[in-house]
Amino acid sequence: MTKLELLPAVDVRDGQAVRLVHGESGTETSYGSPLEAALAWQRAGAEWLHLVDLDAAFGTGDNRDLIAEVTGAMDIKVELSGGIRDDASLAAALATGCTRVNLGTAALESPEWVAKVIAEHGDRIAVGLDVRGTTLRGRGWTRDGGDLYETLARLDSEGCARYVVTDIAKDGTLQGPNLELLRDVCAATDRPVVASGGVSSLDDLRAIAELVPLGVEGAIVGKALYAKSFTLEEALAAVSA
Numbered sequence: 001m002t003k004l005e006l007l008p009a010v011d012v013r014d015g016q017a018v019r020l021v022h023g024e025s026g027t028e029t030s031y032g033s034p035l036e037a038a039l040a041w042q043r044a045g046a047e048w049l050h051l052v053d054l055d056a057a058f059g060t061g062d063n064r065d066l067i068a069e070v071t072g073a074m075d076i077k078v079e080l081s082g083g084i085r086d087d088a089s090l091a092a093a094l095a096t097g098c099t100r101v102n103l104g105t106a107a108l109e110s111p112e113w114v115a116k117v118i119a120e121h122g123d124r125i126a127v128g129l130d131v132r133g134t135t136l137r138g139r140g141w142t143r144d145g146g147d148l149y150e151t152l153a154r155l156d157s158e159g160c161a162r163y164v165v166t167d168i169a170k171d172g173t174l175q176g177p178n179l180e181l182l183r184d185v186c187a188a189t190d191r192p193v194v195a196s197g198g199v200s201s202l203d204d205l206r207a208i209a210e211l212v213p214l215g216v217e218g219a220i221v222g223k224a225l226y227a228k229s230f231t232l233e234e235a236l237a238a239v240s241a
């Protein structure tokens with residue numbers, strides 16, 4: 001069976017690695033240098049890094065230079081997220097040498113541009129489906145952006161390569177992933193799905209790994225690693241068994 005990929009997260013706000021609760025601005029807990037955090041995950045055996053520019057996502061500036069520095073320092077694959085919404089921000093993100101970018105707001109507000117960049121960049125573009133219930137949220141998860149399944153059908157028809165699916169109610173809460181949502185999304189698309197939000201334990205990762213045959217390809221892990229609920233080495237061992 002194909003193993004579940006793990007993507008440890010480094011979310012950057014005002015130059016610091018942070019974790020938020022429900023992705024809400026103002027709920028930050030700081031964990032120091034993003035570069036140190038990313039290097040630590042790489043040393044621990046990560047094959048992927050999920051790197052988020054929260055300021056760009058919230059529209060409170062950006063950490064573009066730092067994101068480029070961290071990405072450039074990695075020997076592993078990097079998924080970049082946060083505030084990639086137009087030609088300039090996409091070009092800057094892709095120029096870091098990242099493996100792929102994750103578009104969120106743009107998929108809701110600029111569907112024609114997203115269809116164009118999917119056609120141009122193929123597998124280097126993923127779309128983040130960030131939901132409360134089945135309603136998508138954009139602009140740093142602060143604004144409603146339409147129905148999950150209607151948007152998924154549109155993006156599928158445009159050739160979107162994969163989706164990063166986040167239940168915002170779970171994100172940063174250590175309450176466990178929304179397995180039902182992941183199953184439902186996998187039933188609605190044949191594209192790979194990366195699960196995000198809420199992982200709290202090795203059992204949560206094993207439960208997500210059971211969804212690999214349905215189409216779940218990877219899992220992003222943030223808070224649980226920073227809170228030392230388990231180590232990345234333990235997580236990698238748990239999903240490779």
Ligand SMILES: O=C(O)c1ccccc1NCC(=O)[C@H](O)[C@H](O)COP(=O)(O)O
Pocket residue numbers: 009010011019023024050052054057081082083104128140141166170171172173174196197198199220221222223224
């Ligand atoms: O990814 C974004 O663009 C984003 C925008 C606004 C708020 C949060 C955002 N991402 C958060 C993440 O990707 C988290 O790192 C990830 O969901 C991990 O969650 P958890 O394991 O629950 O800490």
